[in-house]
Amino acid sequence: MSKEKGVIYRISGPVVTAIGISPRMYEVVRVGDEGLMGEVIELHGDQSVIQVYEETSGVRPGEPVIRTGQTLSVQLGPGLLTKIYDGIQRPLPELEKTMGVFITRGVDADGLDLEKNWQFKPTLKNGDSVSPGDIIGTVQETSTIEHRVMIPPGISGKIKEIKSGEFNVTQTICTLDDGNEIQMMQKWPVRTPRPFTKKHAPEVPLQTGQRILDFLFPLAKGGTAGIPGPFGSGKTVTQQQLAKWSDADIVVYIGCGERGNEMTEVLDEFPHLMDPKTGEALMNRTTMIANTSNMPVAAREASVYTGITIAEYFRDMGYDVALMADSTSRWAEAMREISSRLEEMPGEEGYPAYLSSRLAEFYERAGRVETLSGGDGSVSVIGAVSPPGGDISEPVSQGTLRIVKVFWGLDAGLARQRHFPAINWLSSYSLYPPSLDQWYRDNIKADFPEVRTQISSLLQVEAELQEIVQLVGSDALPVDQQLTLEVARMIREFFLQQNAFHDVDTYSDLKLQYTMAKAILSFQEESKKALAGGSALEDVVNVPARTDLMRGRFESGYEDRIEEMLEEMTKQISNTMEAN
């Protein structure tokens, strides 16, 4: 049955119609003399409509279409990390070897290296009972990540024999009583979420080292975030910062329909980046999927599913996984393109009517879960959105915002002033603080949530005062309000602005963030006292120690010296009273 053969009836761009086969929905088929990979997306009478993952020019009606009997699946097992794949899990370095620097077609490549041997250490022994998701052994996949080999879903029984030693991913490492043979590699259909026992509430923050994100608009492990922004506002840099610095165990980075040079930059840069905690290359915990904007559109559609399936697989091992998708708008556009070739009735702006349900299904695959084996793992999803003209009233932005719990709104105006990250502190939000606050109190400082509230309300007040300043100038305000403006400016320039390209400033841990926020508040406190004691505002805000404190964040060892600098600033501010 699986070799059932039909013929092409029609070709229109990436959409091919075949007759003479009766495949299942989402089954993978081989199209044409060159055996191009395609997926069945519609059955229509005796016609099967196929989206083809490769360029179709030159293909003719009458060429064969062959069923494979399988749905679009990824290979899961040791060897996923440090890899870079295209949208359908073909490793790009392998493609280079077979096709050269340009991606041509008709080439197949395994997602995992089937030849490579891995040192398998069993954690269970003969006679143990196992059920789906149970970890039967481990492989040291990279120097920092231990790959946990699991019983695939749907299989259980007693272990008849479990081996130890060097194996490749297709060799049997474990046999069960009922004759089932377990290999290190398993396959999973990308469009089906992997099973788990239950979902937990998110209670632990995903630390990113980015001050505005961690402090004001935190994301929980297992949470979802959307970053909409017009072009040039820094979506990609923000995504890359998250990929570099977030404290997830595993990072899956999907470059979906983005620039080739940008992907290359990531590829060049990541292997050289060191994890601040382990001192090992960040690449050791990363899998990348790159489908640039000019690669076939159907593979772009598949790329986010490929990515999230890999993420779920690591989650099932008990890891915290962070998945970045840049950009989900390109994914949505791929859906639109395919949908219009199918001549489906369009919804808003030509997008298919199922756009929002697809978005919801995708984000719903995030979460902190109890795994089948009783462990604790999470997938956090951070999706960039590229709204046309920066206007977030369009369908993809709106569909995303209805689902995600964190909104990091990028702002072209801030980007133009070179305020980076250009995240607007007034329009952005996070719904996680209530469930995370206990964690902050226990792990950072008891008054952490209160400090955050003070900082964000200062920014709110500033926005109101700025409206008045626009009309009458800042000199017309009373001194205490002028001080508020000065404090808010300090929050913006010293705290919210963060230079992603600066060795030191690029990452601040939560403790330092808290100390910096406190320093701003104590500047406000001390200045108030000094003003009440007769100091001039100008003298107070211009104390040299304040500049030192603010510039100090660019120097290493800042966290050790900030307290000292703060004391000096306090001293200098109170000295302004004596000078009068």
Add this chain to the structure above:
Amino acid sequence: MTGKEYRTITDVKGPLVFLNKTEPVAFGEIVELRLSDGTLKNGQVLDTSDDQVIVQVFEGTASIDKQTGIKFLGDVFKLPVSKDMIGRILDGAGRPRDGGPSIVADEMADIIGAAINPYSRQSPSSFIQTGISAIDACTSLVRGQKLPIFSASGLPHNDIALQIARQAKLVDSDDDFVVVFCAMGITAEEYNFFVHDLERTGALENACLFVNLADDPAVERLITPRLALTAAEYLAFEHDYHVLVIYTDMTNYCESLRQIGAAREEVPGRRGYPGYMYTDLAMLYERAGLVKGKKGSITQFPILTMPGDDITHPIPDLSGYITEGQIVISRELHQKGIYPPINVLPSLSRLMNAGIGDGKTREDHKSVSDQLYAAYAQGRELRGLVAIVGEDALNERDLQLLKFADIFENQFLRQSRDEDRSIGEGTLDYAWELLSNIDTKYLVRLDQKWIDKYHPNEKKK
């Protein structure tokens, strides 16, 4: 199967011809149409099935009737490429336009162009000096980049493009650029302007032109940039040239795309443009870059005119999402008589950081650029405030910034069409000189060590 001529046209609609009952025809196959008076036209298969084939005719469907003979040539569109293309002027379909002989092909290249494997790309990092201060200092161009000029009707984008083509050079090597120029639907007058200028400066010998003018068939415009890029790829990756591709006007290209979409009765996206316009544009823009193991490079300068000066219009918008930044031409500056009227605030070069700094341009470049931006942005904002409250309400710092915005526009931006400023003395030192109009204590984006080394006041000491 070549040789068979079909006379089975059923419908002709806009640029499309529908015909029935053919042998299997390949998707993307090239078609020759023979009209009853013997004229030949070319086309390409857009949709193919056992029952019906849809052909897009490049030269327009005028005079086509049901007796027109259609021949399928059995291959997808290929361009004969050779090194001899340099110095030639070709039409929008790749045929000689300068009266010279046909190109003798070294190779027949598929014009669609395969995607470069991201793994095989090399990160662009060589600074290109354009001699225009606004670009060199604030939106530095890097070899292998695609940096469009967002302009609007009535603005001097062509002068800027030509000045860049003339002056572009690498600071760290003597390699020259070969220019591939692609005209899509521009007027004969604009075309003459380009050609005369290229002739005047002798650049024509180092250029290859693909020309589709406003009165040439609109559908042909969809092919022209693909031909130009195919030639560029051949020169860059087979013959190690550094190629600068200038194409104008992308807006005309997108209009043609919309025309085809409408004729096919496709479901339109925003403002009637097809939903696949992003992918289609990406197939052009993404053909810029460098490839590991090859010496040549492709740098792209697409010019597009924003309809109604609207940067959120689908054409500039989708382009901006694909290209690595943009240079925005401002009507306001143009009306003030400033050339080149580049508004640096919305302009951006995403690859700038990779191409500037110590060993590439100068160590202080980034700081100076940030400071120029910040000071100019604040100065411009203050203009708005002054209009309401008057200059008296400003403090000393604000007054200096306000003044700086004028200085920046009149001295830093403004330069003549033949003025070629070097990055070090011509642009960065000049920037320092102008920044010295602001008190050092307000120059917060500049590192102290650069102030000590480059500030004119410090230098004098």
